[in-house]
Structures are given as structure tokens and as C-alpha cells.
Amino acid sequence: MATHYFGIRHHGPGCARALEAALATLAPDIILLEGPPEADDIVALAADPAMRPPVALLVYPSDAPEHGVFFPFAEFSPEWRAIRYAAGQGIPLNFMDLPPTHGFAETMAKASPAVEEDAEQGAAVPAAEGDDQPAGADAESSDTGELTDEAAAGDNMANWRMDPIGELSRAAGYDDHELWWEIEIEQRRDATELFAAIAEAMTALREHAPPPDLREARREAHMRCRVREAQKAGYQRIAVVSGAWHVPALIQPATTKDDQALLKGLPKTRVASTWVPWSDDRLAFESGYGAGVTSPGWYRHLWQSPDRAGLRWITEAARVMREHGLDASSASVIETVRLADALAALRGLPLPGLAENREAILTVLCHGEPSPLALIRSRLEIGHGIGRVPANAAAAPLQRDLEAQQKRLRLKPGTEIKRIDLDLREEGGRARSRLLHRLNILGVDWGELQHDANRTGTFREAWELHWQPELAVSLIGASRYGNSIVEAASNMLCEQARQNADLPVLTSMLDSAVLAGLPKAINVLLACVQNQAAVAADITHLMDALPPLVYVARYGDVRGTAAASVQPIVESLVERIIVGLGPAASGIDEQAAEALMRRVDDVQVALDTLDLAPLREDWFDCLAQLLDLDTAAPMVRGGALRLAFDRQRIDAATLATRARLALAPAVAPALSTGWLTGLLRGSGLLLLHHDALWRVIDEWLFALGHDVFMERLPLLRRAFADFTPAERRQMGGKVRNLGDASPQQQADLSLDEARAARVLPVLAAILGT
Amino acid sequence: MTTLNPIHADRWLALANRSAQWQDEEEGEINYRFHTVDCGELWLKSGRLVPCDPFVTLAHADNVEIAVPPGRYPVRATIADVSDEQDGSHEREAYLSLVLSDVPAVGWRFLAPLQPGDTAPEAEEDEFVGIPVDAGTVGFVDADAVARLMPDPASTDWYETLVDSGGDDSWFAQMDDETRLRAGCANIALPGASDGENLILAHSGWGDGIYAVIGTYAADGALTGVHIDLAVVPAALLPEWD
Incomplete structure (x- = not known):
């Protein structure tokens, strides 16, 4: 032995x-x-x-x-x-x-x-x-x-x-x-x-x-x-x-x-x-077996091609460079191999190692540029390969399910960050989107949903995919919820829904459930939302809960979800918000008013999205009442006026009249500043396009005493802070010219019909009519 | 004169206007699409064709040359689309060809560009006398026109005054000008040309190297073209060399 x-x-x-x-x-x-x-x-x-x-x-x-x-x-x-x-x-x-x-x-x-x-x-x-x-x-x-x-x-x-x-x-x-x-x-x-x-x-x-x-x-x-x-x-x-x-x-x-x-x-x-x-x-990470391999690609190469390792390595490097559109000629490859050999000889090494090859590649193939070398480091020295495990390995069923779906949906996991665009009008796009949303619910963050400001279509989603082997652990952790991804995601949401009494969290979970296409979880969540909405007393919760819910009601159908069941809940939520908004806006300070206004905005956007005219009418009635509610915070009143005006519920003359009232000398400057901040939030276009309003504000500003002005200045500045540079520039121009804009000049802007008619033949020629 | 090699359709792609596939030991199947770019006519008044790197090896006299019948001949670059998507997003020059006749070629052999008076060294069948390229560009020009028209390099620095003068008509600028032939190819008049003497250039595939000059021949033995093979298509031109 x-x-x-x-x-x-x-x-x-x-x-x-x-x-x-x-x-x-x-x-x-x-x-x-x-x-x-x-x-x-x-x-x-x-x-x-x-x-x-x-x-x-x-x-x-x-x-x-x-x-x-x-x-x-x-x-x-x-x-x-x-x-x-x-x-x-x-x-x-x-x-x-x-x-x-x-x-x-x-x-x-x-x-x-x-x-x-x-x-x-x-x-x-x-x-x-x-x-x-x-x-x-x-x-x-x-x-x-x-x-x-x-x-x-x-x-x-x-x-x-x-x-x-x-x-x-x-x-x-x-x-x-x-x-x-x-x-x-x-x-x-x-x-x-x-x-x-x-x-x-x-x-x-x-x-x-x-x-x-x-x-x-x-x-x-x-x-x-x-x-x-x-x-x-x-x-x-x-x-x-x-x-x-x-x-x-x-x-x-x-x-x-x-x-x-x-x-x-x-x-x-x-x-x-x-x-x-x-x-x-x-x-390359240090885990399990201690020695982290900093260049696994090089070691694999040494294992696979022990003969003429340097020559093959440099040839591979040239191939990687060519794939990326970089010059890498055969003459350069030969020079690189020679330089690496010479370096090894100088250093008394039997063969060029990674260091010698890297230096030679940097000098010759990369012409001294570090960026192609970084490419070689990432693609060759480290590599992006992912191993494979046979289907009968005793892995968690979730892992198997994921592998099957990855195969079916042609979503190969890769360690390079990859961006994909999904078209939700197609079944394939929807299926991929559902899988990624389900994984996110399970905490397996393979994909990250990208919010692209340029592409806001509801039928498109952009994802960034980045697979990390550690996600296998998250999958195993999620295994206790079920044996397939759909089942586990659904059960996980249901369990969290039952434990969570917070209405906004529930509705955002409902939103996730719709995105992930989980009908069972949607039903459970709807029931929870309904129960909570009936007893929730906090209007901010109700307001936070509304937008995701409206999203479900409005866009559920794009993803093939029955949305009809959501509408009654939306209606009851809005009714309760309308009842509670007046009291909620009363007796609050500027900070609370600002927070409330943000929610009012969200509710407005949600209702604009939702095609339910009676509900919207009720909401505008509520806003109209706010305008005259003396106890309401001035900022909320100003904000409500803006919302009503932007959606053509009141005309410009009414706007100017209300502005005159709110900015009257009798009104305390603190109140009028708050009102103005509420009115101007977000965009200066209102001011630019409505001279009457501009003049009212102008007069009010002039009437402010120096001390009051200095005191209110920070708030005013904040009101203007969100305006775009272009808006501010135009305002500067307006300040210069407004005084001169006599009725005579305005009349000059009237159309010269005869002159305009001369353009018509040209236009006709261009348009080919 | 060495024997003529047969032309294999999937190995010889100069002047090709089509897709071609072949197997590569390392990379598996390669699929490139080829198209030609007309680079204008080269006036070979003396018939002494100089294939060269115009920025590094071109000299006033004693250039390597190949004898062809004097005349004006079209020059064409064969461009390979090497992109994976085959959508033209990544192109490389595969050959620069001087077209002597449209008669179909039946065979090819390496030509030996030599200085006048030199004799070609003994070579195995897969060895060749190549032209060295060090500035990523190859070109064709008439040896006599260079000697006659180019300024004396002893008094005028070609690089400073012609190649990279900074003006719109510098050789570099003309190479980069995509409005004429295409970016990377140029048909440039020699300084003081009175009779249309010119120089035709193209980038050299993947970059620097020693590149073979190949002659194609008709059935009657007449030279039909002279081609600089830029080694974008694998150098193993014959299946038996694989």
C-alpha cells in the first residue's frame, strides 16, 4: 500500500x-x-x-x-x-x-x-x-x-x-x-x-x-x-x-x-x-479555491496549444483586432512574435510568457495604443465563455426551467453586457419580456429594464442583459417558491402581497405582475389592493397607488392581460382621492405642499392616460374647488390652476383674473409667492405665451418691497429653476421687449395676404400638387 | 518560366463581384462578399510597371518593375466585405489589379518585381518575390514617368511637398476623399504631368506586409492582368498547399 x-x-x-x-x-x-x-x-x-x-x-x-x-x-x-x-x-x-x-x-x-x-x-x-x-x-x-x-x-x-x-x-x-x-x-x-x-x-x-x-x-x-x-x-x-x-x-x-x-x-x-x-x-475572482486566475484565457490557451503557444496567441490577438475593424496585418504578427521571442531571450526565459506576448502585442500590433490592448485583455486573456452543465445535474428545477426558456426564446446568457430591444406586439418579444420581468421579481437580475427617454412607445422595451454565474444562487434561493419560473414568481408575489399592507407597494407589485404576465398573482394582488383601498386612510398612499394601477388598466391589454377588473378599483380610488384632497391640501407647509403637488401631478397624468371621461370630469371639479378653497396651501392652489389651464378647463382671461386676485397687494407675499411657485412649476411656456399673466406678475414683482423681495427670492428662484435654458433666454428677450410691444406693433404682425400668396406656387411645386 | 497554376474559382478572387466561402483552420467557415471599384486608367507609357508602397519604397529611379506592353490600362481594386453581417460595415481591399485585357484568364503565376538588371532568385513553387509595404498602401505607377516627373528628392522632400503637404490635393487627402473613387483608393496625377501620367493607390488590406504580385494569363499565353494580392483571401491559393 x-x-x-x-x-x-x-x-x-x-x-x-x-x-x-x-x-x-x-x-x-x-x-x-x-x-x-x-x-x-x-x-x-x-x-x-x-x-x-x-x-x-x-x-x-x-x-x-x-x-x-x-x-x-x-x-x-x-x-x-x-x-x-x-x-x-x-x-x-x-x-x-x-x-x-x-x-x-x-x-x-x-x-x-x-x-x-x-x-x-x-x-x-x-x-x-x-x-x-x-x-x-x-x-x-x-x-x-x-x-x-x-x-x-x-x-x-x-x-x-x-x-x-x-x-x-x-x-x-x-x-x-x-x-x-x-x-x-x-x-x-x-x-x-x-x-x-x-x-x-x-x-x-x-x-x-x-x-x-x-x-x-x-x-x-x-x-x-x-x-x-x-x-x-x-x-x-x-x-x-x-x-x-x-x-x-x-x-x-x-x-x-x-x-x-x-x-x-x-x-x-x-x-x-x-x-x-x-x-x-x-x-479571475478569488472564491472557493483560493488562487484567482487573472488571465484564464491565457491559461486555457497554454493548456490547449502547448506547441507554439506564443505564435498562436498572437495570431488570435490579430484575429480579435481584425474582428473589430482594426488593422492587423500578417507582417505585424510576424514582427510581434519575433519581439516576444527576443524579450523572452533578454529576460532569460525559456519561452515568452503572457507578459512578453502582451508587451510585444502592445508595441507592434497595437502601435503602442492601450485601447486595442484592453480589447485583447478582455476578449482573449479573460474571455467571455460560459460553461455548460448536463441537464441531469442535480440543479434546482428553476435553473433547468430557465435553461429551457433561454433555449426556446433564444436568449443566450453572456457575461458581456448586451442590449436587446423587444417588440411587445410580437409574441416572441412578449415572451422574452415576461421572462425577464419574472426573473426580476425573483431577484435574479439578469436583465435591467432601460428607460430610454427617446423611445417611450408602450410596445417597446429595451433591456440590458448581463449574466453572472452568482445569479445561480439567487435562482436556488427562489426555488422555495416553486419549480418553474412562472410559478415561483407568482407565488413570491402572492406571499409578499399577503404580508404587505402598503397600498402603493401593492399596486406597484400589481404592475410588475402584469408586466411579468402572472394571472394568478394579478388576481391575488387585485383582491389585496381592493381590500387595502377600502380601508386605506392615507390619501398619499391612495395617490401613490393610482399610477401603477392606471398603467395596468390602460396597457394591460397590450400584454394580453384582462384589464377590466382593474377599472372599478381605479374608480373607487379616484373617488376617495377627490374626497380627501381638499382636507389634505389644507393647513400644510410649503414642503408638504410641494410633495402633495407632485402626487397631484402624477394623478393628473394617470387620469390623462386613462380614457375615462366621467372620472376625469370629477377630478377637474375637485381641482376647481381647490382653486377657491382658502384653507388650501397656496402652492397647491396655484398648481391646480395650472393643471386646469393646461388642459383648457379655464381660458387665458380667467387665468389672468385669478392671477390678479392671488397676487393682489392685499395678499401676504408669502402666500402669493407660494401660489406663483405652484403655477409656474416645471415649464415657463405659460409665462412666455400669455402676456396678460406676464404683466400681472411683472406688476406684482415691482410692488414687492425690497426686504420682502429678498426674503422671497429663494422661493422665486426655485420656481424658475426648472425652466429650460431656452425658455429662460426667451424670457430675457421678453423682459427687454415687453414694454415696447405697443398695440401698433402687434398690428404689424397681421398677415400680408398678397405677399404670402407669392409663396404658394413654390409650395405647390415642392409638394407636387 | 515556371509552370502556370490553374485558376480555382474559390481561391482566386481578384476582380470578383460575388460572395465566396471557404474553410479556415482556425476560424471555420469564412464568408466574404467581393466587389470591384474602378480606379481609372493608368498611363503606362514606358510599359515599365512599378508595383510599390508609394509612401515608403517608391524612389526616383531603380524601382522594382514588371514589364507589360505600353498602353493605358484600367486599374480595379477588389474590395472584400469582411463583416459578419455582410452589410458592408467592414471592408478591406483584397487585390489591386491592372487589367491588360478582358480575355478570360486560364492560369496564374507569381511575377517577380525586380530592379532593372536583377535576376529572380530560385524559388520553390509556394515562394515568391514580394513587394514590401510599410505604410499600409500599395500603388501602380510607370517607372519612366516617376523618373521624368517627380522632383529630385535631393532638393525636394516628396513627403512634405506631395504626400502630406496639408493641402486638399496632398496624396493623403486624395486617399481619404470618399467623393472621388472611395476612401482608401485614389487616382493621382503626377506633379507636372502633361500627358495624364498618373499614380493609382489603394490601402493594403489588413495593413503592412510583403505582398505577392501575380500575373494572370490567357489560353494563348498572353498576360491578361497584374494583381497585387493583399492576402485578405488566404494565401494558400492552391488546395494542395492547405
């Missing part, structure tokens, strides 16, 4: 090649791999031909998927090669790291203090086996290492750890922490005795390193236990594949008793695991 230790670097293509060769020579009968034991059951799926890296093992607490941990694998990861080897040879492969369940249990306990309290009170804690944990251990994180970025960062702060590869680089005289490993290990073609050498180097390093912290010690203890188990089970050739740093600790003699003492009493929680597709750009 023999146990062989292979210390690797996560995601190193050279290591991967060496490991593959070593495994082929050794022909082990079991492989023990650093990784989460909870995934032992699903590791065999890696052999499925439909599995395409990059993929990741996702291990998560069943009750709190958001704490899940990813273990990503690229095609060139030594771990992936080991998994594939085991699958190909039909030998068992077991993960041997400390199970993440312990870390999850601690994180979850920290996240919910209530549970902790329960624990102290002796209540049942899920799977907390005994409380005889050493007291000092509480402060330690028992995460299985590098779980999440934050966890890793936190650990690094708390416990200084040696950077073994950096140390080796320094010892060999390199400034760059990675370069020595890159040259000696990853670019090595002859891997004989490589792993023995790595183990020796790491042993020497660890002799001088501080002892591992508790978390590390537990991990290594657990790994040793798993090795012992395999030995006991009678395996003859055991291959142990772990991060190089751990090898000395795994080889060292440690007693079973000590190891078990370290591992005793760790908390547990229920854990599930699955395979999820991963993406190239996420390989």
Missing part, C-alpha cells in the same frame, strides 16, 4: 499537465482531492460529455442558499483533470477538505442572533452536536477556507499567512511573486519528479512559517482523517491531490486522536450541492 501526494497550484495548466501524466503513471485506485466532501455524490457527473468547463461546484446551506460557496473548475485546473481521470478510469474520487457545513452553521448562527439566543436558552439548534467546543474557538471562523471574498479577506487580516509561492520567487531572486512558479512549474515541459520537488520546497517553507491557525489546522486534520480512512479501506495506490502548501502537513505523522480532538463538536447544518455553469471572467 502506498500513498502518493501531489501538491498542486489551483488552476495551473502546467500542474494540470504534470498531474495528468503522474496519474497515468501511478494508475491509482482512489483519488482524494481537496474539496467539499458534500459534493462526493455529484462528482461523477463530471464525466458526462455534456459537462463543459468552466463549471463550479456550488455547496450551500439548504436553508440559506445565499451563504453558498463556489468551487470553480476550468478545463486547465489540475483538480478538473483529476476528476476527469477518476471518471475515465472508473475509480472513486473523494473530496477530503473540511466540510463547508461547519462554516455555514457558524455563519448562519452569527447572521441570526435570535437562533443564538435560542441556543443559549437550551432550545434545539439544528445539528449542533454538543457545546463542548473550546471557548477560544468562538472567535475563529471555521469556514472551510476562502469561502467568500469577505471571509477570505477577513481571515487574511486576522491571521497572517505566508505567501509560499512569493517566498520561493523571492528566494530565486525574482521581484514578481508569480514569475518563478510560472517559469519553473507552469511552463515546465518535463514534469519528472516535479511533485517530489514541490513537496520538498513546501516542507522547507513550512518549517519557517508560523503554525497554521485553527481553521487551517482543522482542514488539514480532516484531510489526514480522510487519507487514513482510504488506507484502512484497503486501497493500494492512493493519490492525494491538494494545494501544494498542505502537502507537508498531510505527510507529517499526526495521531488520529489529535486530529479527532480538533474536529470534535463542530456545528453543522443541512447542506446541498450542485454543479453550476461558471464563466471565464469569474475564474
Whole structure:
């Protein structure tokens, strides 16, 4: 019986090649791999031909998927090669790291203090086996290492750890922490005795390193236990594949008793695991396996084309540039290859590495310009590929449903931000829109709805799509609501509707439900809205609730939703708003008046949108009453007058008369300023086009005393602040000319019929009539 | 004289006005659409045709040249639409051709542009004497007209006075002028031309390189055209070279 230790670097293509060769020579009968034991059951799926890296093992607490941990694998990861080897040879492969369940249990306990309290009170804690944990251990994180970025960062702060590869680089005289490993290990073609050498180097390093912290010690203890188990089970050739740093600790003699003492009493929680597709750009992240790969594309290239890697790499770079319309001639490619080779020779390297190729590409192909290099970095060095997981992987049903819909709707997930325009008049457009809205409801923010001011048509939607592998976690989190996306989104809305009594939130959820095409949720939400609308006392809530509801009533049909049921609710809401508006506008200060006016505006726009004449009449009657309501805030009265005038409910003469009354010298300046602010909100066109109003305001301004003017100036300025620069310019012109505009000049503007008639033949010729 | 290579319809696309597909080892199927642009006539009074990079390698004398019968010949650029959408959004020059006759060509061979008095080196069948391009442009001009009409470079800097003079008639400006032939192609009168002596230029495909000059031949052995192959269509012109 023999146990062989292979210390690797996560995601190193050279290591991967060496490991593959070593495994082929050794022909082990079991492989023990650093990784989460909870995934032992699903590791065999890696052999499925439909599995395409990059993929990741996702291990998560069943009750709190958001704490899940990813273990990503690229095609060139030594771990992936080991998994594939085991699958190909039909030998068992077991993960041997400390199970993440312990870390999850601690994180979850920290996240919910209530549970902790329960624990102290002796209540049942899920799977907390005994409380005889050493007291000092509480402060330690028992995460299985590098779980999440934050966890890793936190650990690094708390416990200084040696950077073994950096140390080796320094010892060999390199400034760059990675370069020595890159040259000696990853670019090595002859891997004989490589792993023995790595183990020796790491042993020497660890002799001088501080002892591992508790978390590390537990991990290594657990790994040793798993090795012992395999030995006991009678395996003859055991291959142990772990991060190089751990090898000395795994080889060292440690007693079973000590190891078990370290591992005793760790908390547990229920854990599930699955395979999820991963993406190239996420390989660059530090998660799961510690080493972040900064240039996965380069590593994949080294894995796939070890022969003439530099030449092929530069050719690829030229191809990327050509695709983007940039000059990249064959002569430049040849020059670039030569320069990279020369740089490598100057630096004493056996072959040009990524740095040499990058510098040569920048100098020759990119003519020194950084922007094409950035393109190459993004497209080639990182890449935008997304892996694939076979359909029978034990993934959440929601993930399957999403994949099926993505296929059906031809919406391929990509890690590049992509904009799509949907035409909601077509079934395909509607289906895509519904899917994206449903995902948004579920918190899977793959698409972001774009609000384009230039395109306000109701039958168009623009989305920005950006898939991130982490969204898989959101999907798993949403799984508890249902097994298909439509069902889950519907159930989620229904559950939130029942918990939420807030009318505006309910109506905006109703709006989402309509956009997402969820008839069941619409019914539940309508019932909730109806109940709430009947009892809601707060008029601001009623007013906030109206616009989304009107949107549903008006545009529901574009999306094939029956909108008729919404109308009675809208009517009852408007009636209640009309009854409540007068009192709501009375006795409030300027700030409250401004907020109310914004809502009044929204209600007005909503009613303009809705084609219900009687309702609109009622509303205007209500506004008309506001005009004469002395107790109402002046700003609201001014605003109501503006709304009525803009919609031709009163004429210009009435407007001027009312202005004269509101701005009469007898009215306190504070009130008249407020009124004026309400009247002028938003647009100065009213002033520009109605001289009578202009004159009234002009006279009023002149009549203000200096002190009063200074006091009211800020408010006046605010009234003018929203005007467009063009409006303000025209107003300036008007101020200059208004005094001169005598009736005589106005008469001059009358039409000279004879002169105008001379244009008609030209127009006729142009129009061809 | 080397043997004549047969013309393969999917490998030889100079003067083509159509789509063409072929398989590329790295990129899979390639689909380009080709069209030609008429660049006017070149007055080859001496019959000494100079294929060159007009901004870098063109000299007052001793240019590399190819002998053709003297005359005025149309010059055409063959443009490849290399865009994925095939909507003309990305075009590259694939060939610049001097058309000597409309008789159908039956074969082709590499021509060796050499300085007067030089002899062509021994070459394998897939080797050629190319013209070096360093400024992303190729051109055709008459050797005798250059010697006669271009100012003495010892006293007049061609680059400052002609190529990039800053005026509307500088060679660069004419190259960029899309109202004449198209942006990237130009038919330029030589300074002081009294008889229409000219120079015809085009951008060189993807950029700099060494480009082959190819002669096409009719069944009776007469030269029908001289083409600068800008290597936009893969250089493996014969299936057996793949």
C-alpha cells in the first residue's frame, strides 16, 4: 500500500499537465482531492460529455442558499483533470477538505442572533452536536477556507499567512511573486519528479512559517482523517491531490486522536450541492479555491496549444483586432512574435510568457495604443465563455426551467453586457419580456429594464442583459417558491402581497405582475389592493397607488392581460382621492405642499392616460374647488390652476383674473409667492405665451418691497429653476421687449395676404400638387 | 518560366463581384462578399510597371518593375466585405489589379518585381518575390514617368511637398476623399504631368506586409492582368498547399 501526494497550484495548466501524466503513471485506485466532501455524490457527473468547463461546484446551506460557496473548475485546473481521470478510469474520487457545513452553521448562527439566543436558552439548534467546543474557538471562523471574498479577506487580516509561492520567487531572486512558479512549474515541459520537488520546497517553507491557525489546522486534520480512512479501506495506490502548501502537513505523522480532538463538536447544518455553469471572467475572482486566475484565457490557451503557444496567441490577438475593424496585418504578427521571442531571450526565459506576448502585442500590433490592448485583455486573456452543465445535474428545477426558456426564446446568457430591444406586439418579444420581468421579481437580475427617454412607445422595451454565474444562487434561493419560473414568481408575489399592507407597494407589485404576465398573482394582488383601498386612510398612499394601477388598466391589454377588473378599483380610488384632497391640501407647509403637488401631478397624468371621461370630469371639479378653497396651501392652489389651464378647463382671461386676485397687494407675499411657485412649476411656456399673466406678475414683482423681495427670492428662484435654458433666454428677450410691444406693433404682425400668396406656387411645386 | 497554376474559382478572387466561402483552420467557415471599384486608367507609357508602397519604397529611379506592353490600362481594386453581417460595415481591399485585357484568364503565376538588371532568385513553387509595404498602401505607377516627373528628392522632400503637404490635393487627402473613387483608393496625377501620367493607390488590406504580385494569363499565353494580392483571401491559393 502506498500513498502518493501531489501538491498542486489551483488552476495551473502546467500542474494540470504534470498531474495528468503522474496519474497515468501511478494508475491509482482512489483519488482524494481537496474539496467539499458534500459534493462526493455529484462528482461523477463530471464525466458526462455534456459537462463543459468552466463549471463550479456550488455547496450551500439548504436553508440559506445565499451563504453558498463556489468551487470553480476550468478545463486547465489540475483538480478538473483529476476528476476527469477518476471518471475515465472508473475509480472513486473523494473530496477530503473540511466540510463547508461547519462554516455555514457558524455563519448562519452569527447572521441570526435570535437562533443564538435560542441556543443559549437550551432550545434545539439544528445539528449542533454538543457545546463542548473550546471557548477560544468562538472567535475563529471555521469556514472551510476562502469561502467568500469577505471571509477570505477577513481571515487574511486576522491571521497572517505566508505567501509560499512569493517566498520561493523571492528566494530565486525574482521581484514578481508569480514569475518563478510560472517559469519553473507552469511552463515546465518535463514534469519528472516535479511533485517530489514541490513537496520538498513546501516542507522547507513550512518549517519557517508560523503554525497554521485553527481553521487551517482543522482542514488539514480532516484531510489526514480522510487519507487514513482510504488506507484502512484497503486501497493500494492512493493519490492525494491538494494545494501544494498542505502537502507537508498531510505527510507529517499526526495521531488520529489529535486530529479527532480538533474536529470534535463542530456545528453543522443541512447542506446541498450542485454543479453550476461558471464563466471565464469569474475564474479571475478569488472564491472557493483560493488562487484567482487573472488571465484564464491565457491559461486555457497554454493548456490547449502547448506547441507554439506564443505564435498562436498572437495570431488570435490579430484575429480579435481584425474582428473589430482594426488593422492587423500578417507582417505585424510576424514582427510581434519575433519581439516576444527576443524579450523572452533578454529576460532569460525559456519561452515568452503572457507578459512578453502582451508587451510585444502592445508595441507592434497595437502601435503602442492601450485601447486595442484592453480589447485583447478582455476578449482573449479573460474571455467571455460560459460553461455548460448536463441537464441531469442535480440543479434546482428553476435553473433547468430557465435553461429551457433561454433555449426556446433564444436568449443566450453572456457575461458581456448586451442590449436587446423587444417588440411587445410580437409574441416572441412578449415572451422574452415576461421572462425577464419574472426573473426580476425573483431577484435574479439578469436583465435591467432601460428607460430610454427617446423611445417611450408602450410596445417597446429595451433591456440590458448581463449574466453572472452568482445569479445561480439567487435562482436556488427562489426555488422555495416553486419549480418553474412562472410559478415561483407568482407565488413570491402572492406571499409578499399577503404580508404587505402598503397600498402603493401593492399596486406597484400589481404592475410588475402584469408586466411579468402572472394571472394568478394579478388576481391575488387585485383582491389585496381592493381590500387595502377600502380601508386605506392615507390619501398619499391612495395617490401613490393610482399610477401603477392606471398603467395596468390602460396597457394591460397590450400584454394580453384582462384589464377590466382593474377599472372599478381605479374608480373607487379616484373617488376617495377627490374626497380627501381638499382636507389634505389644507393647513400644510410649503414642503408638504410641494410633495402633495407632485402626487397631484402624477394623478393628473394617470387620469390623462386613462380614457375615462366621467372620472376625469370629477377630478377637474375637485381641482376647481381647490382653486377657491382658502384653507388650501397656496402652492397647491396655484398648481391646480395650472393643471386646469393646461388642459383648457379655464381660458387665458380667467387665468389672468385669478392671477390678479392671488397676487393682489392685499395678499401676504408669502402666500402669493407660494401660489406663483405652484403655477409656474416645471415649464415657463405659460409665462412666455400669455402676456396678460406676464404683466400681472411683472406688476406684482415691482410692488414687492425690497426686504420682502429678498426674503422671497429663494422661493422665486426655485420656481424658475426648472425652466429650460431656452425658455429662460426667451424670457430675457421678453423682459427687454415687453414694454415696447405697443398695440401698433402687434398690428404689424397681421398677415400680408398678397405677399404670402407669392409663396404658394413654390409650395405647390415642392409638394407636387 | 515556371509552370502556370490553374485558376480555382474559390481561391482566386481578384476582380470578383460575388460572395465566396471557404474553410479556415482556425476560424471555420469564412464568408466574404467581393466587389470591384474602378480606379481609372493608368498611363503606362514606358510599359515599365512599378508595383510599390508609394509612401515608403517608391524612389526616383531603380524601382522594382514588371514589364507589360505600353498602353493605358484600367486599374480595379477588389474590395472584400469582411463583416459578419455582410452589410458592408467592414471592408478591406483584397487585390489591386491592372487589367491588360478582358480575355478570360486560364492560369496564374507569381511575377517577380525586380530592379532593372536583377535576376529572380530560385524559388520553390509556394515562394515568391514580394513587394514590401510599410505604410499600409500599395500603388501602380510607370517607372519612366516617376523618373521624368517627380522632383529630385535631393532638393525636394516628396513627403512634405506631395504626400502630406496639408493641402486638399496632398496624396493623403486624395486617399481619404470618399467623393472621388472611395476612401482608401485614389487616382493621382503626377506633379507636372502633361500627358495624364498618373499614380493609382489603394490601402493594403489588413495593413503592412510583403505582398505577392501575380500575373494572370490567357489560353494563348498572353498576360491578361497584374494583381497585387493583399492576402485578405488566404494565401494558400492552391488546395494542395492547405
